[in-house]
Amino acid sequence: MLDIKWIRENPAVLDAALASRSAAPQAEALIALDEARRAHLGRLQEAQERRNAASKEIGNAMRSGDSAKAEALKAEVADIKAFIQGGEAEERRLDNELNDALANIPNLPLPEVPKGKDEHDNVEVRRFGNELIEARKANMPNKPREHYELGEAMGLMDFEAAAKISGSRFTVLKGDLARLERSIGQFMLDLHTTEHGYTEVQVPLMVRDNALFGTNQLPKFEEDLFFTPHGETRLGLIPTAEVPLTNLVREQILNQEQLPLRFTALTPCFRSEAGSAGRDTRGMLRQHQFNKVEMVSITDADSSLAEHDRMTDCAETVLKKLELPFRTVVLCTGDMGFGARKTYDIEVWLPGQNTYREISSCSVCGDFQARRMDARYRVKDEKGTRFVHTLNGSGTAVGRALIGVLENYQNEDGSVTVPQVLRAYMGGKERIGGR
Template sequence: MHDIRAIRENPAAFDAALGLRNMPPVSPEILSLDADRRSRITAAEAAQAEQNKASKEAGVAKGRGDDAEFERLRALVSAKKEEVAQMQAEAAALDERLNEMLQGIPNLPIEGVPAGADENDNVEIRRWGEPRSFDFTPREHYEIGSVVPGMDFETAAKLSGSRFVLLKGSVARIHRALGQMMLDLHTEEHGLNETWTPVLVLSRMMEGTGQLPKFGEDSYQTREGWWLIPTSEVTLTNTVHGDLIEQASLPRRMVAHSQCFRSEAGSAGRDTSGMLRQHQFEKVEMVSITDAENGMAEHARMTRCAEAVLERLGLPYRTMLLCGGDMGFGARITHDLEVWLPGQNRYREISSVSYCGDFQARRMNARYRPEAGGKPEFVHTLNGSGLAVGRTLIAVLENGQQADGSVDLPEALHPYLGGKTRLDAEGRLV
């Protein structure tokens, strides 16, 4: 949500920032709506003052027995009352239109975010690890011999339709181990507070983090009105919804491992093979609630937390600074981590780490009381995958695959697999 006062004060800067997202100027329409709304409010206040004045004068006229003047003033009071109601109704309608428009405008990129239309205009910041050289043609995850018995798409399709998978046996255990390893790393070494959250939320929680009203088609809603979370960013961030907290309690750093649900409404024909893009998946999500001064430092820290998971698993990756046209709706700046997938011979996104400023906090009305005194300020929010568990499973399997169809597993996973180090050619952990 945007601050209308900031748009009034510098509409050119507002439009210029939106230009980084390839959006046309919108401040003229916003300010026109705002001016109409304010004029109705002013007119209502003026009519209210005239109504009050006429009401007092009518009392005086009645007291001195001037019936004609009393009737004239009583008619004026009635007319002004109707005028007040009319102006207030028009102001409320304009206010609703203005809020709807502001809710549909994405966050403003910060200085330094590159202009660009899509992922082709993103900028590489750094990369870690060297992609492995294979003496055979590497397969995609769902084609690896030892993986095939444990990754059942046919049964999942029978149960639920397309874009679902049934993980079984050793593959399911590796998937579970990855989530556990990520949680342990984030809680024991990165200082994040583990949190278990619901996966069903109220509409106002989805509004708070920006999934509604604009992106409702990307999520699932139950008949009772709850929404299935697309990520636990929704629940973790909304833990401060409507709250006034002390600055001394910031930052609040949380992590959750949860099921996530997305309709993938805009991805028809994309990644239809394998489990790269699913309607139901698991993610270890990081969220930070901080103050206005420390948002960018927290963003760098959260990026490193996500990178550390990939490094612990020995998976080559690159860190990308997203251009304005490729950033998510609520982000001011985003780092994408892209892991190397030898089966596709390319880097693919495995985490997005975004700093949202006070954009979500305004929608949630989440504020903090400054230690130095003064009026409350909106908190600043951040979120990032640490990591997407299914995509990490894909990367582990593809990078560790051997010519005979077996898979060597990262050392970091061995303690979570009872000391087992490999998936043999028959799909057994050994």
């Protein structure tokens, strides 16, 4: 969430930043809401001051024997109390109206983020594995198969059974394919905890609305979430472990010396894919339920940009060790997520589709989420506190990594070679499937 004080001081900057994200100007409306709230607070303060003064005057009037004046003052105080009571309810209404408006304003892009409307304006910054693409062509069919063709041919990927159980956008994996998917997730988690300095955390898979608000899934993206009743309220199934991991610091004041905090978790994720009708309906690319290794960092204001590069490197290292070709792009202003100031997407090469597809997204959010969670830190010998900066990234999506392995390591006979780094997790197995 943005700071209304900053908006009052920089209305043109806000509207220009929103325009770069193809969003309508908001500064004038937000400032008007804030001015109405501030004017009302001024009237309330004046009323409270007059009430206090009139109460003293009542005592003076009674001591001097002026009962008529005392009664008049008592009537005035009663009217003021009634105004204050109603005014406090109006204050809450105005506060809520302003906060609701602010909650729907996206974060502001960093100056270096390329301006653009959609994914076509994203900018590639590096590639890895071009030589791998060429070297593997000799072992692949002339027309490489897509992952679901490979999985179904093995008899280890069953969409029909999943549809009978749960409907579309679910998958049943069996045997070696189920073990391979589990191995990929375990490998990622081990890498991030033993080599990259992240602390493994087991988190709840259902969270309250305030946690979803803290990481800006609510209120804007409610239709993308699954909810389950919980007494008189509800709990939401996590769309990503970013939600519980980032909220570990909500309503806390940390010492700067504690930062950075780095958390990782391997969890199922649940998304309704409300805006994806007709997209990626075949296979495992876009599912209602999938596994993902998430990375979250909590830093001070001065360290967040360097941490962003570090986090992206951690995600890229996963693909390098799996020897999966990829490219990294920086998202343009029109393609960034709601809470991000800058985002790197890592896209894995899929020979079955003959294209790159997103497998990880690493974002720096500044203090946008911290304001929604009231998460702060204290600088030594400095009065007051500052909001922490938060970052999140996929390290990576396990199902999409499985897709990448199947398509990049496929052999002409329909088998799939197991990547070297996964063989220990697969009991030494070097190949799965095939005739």
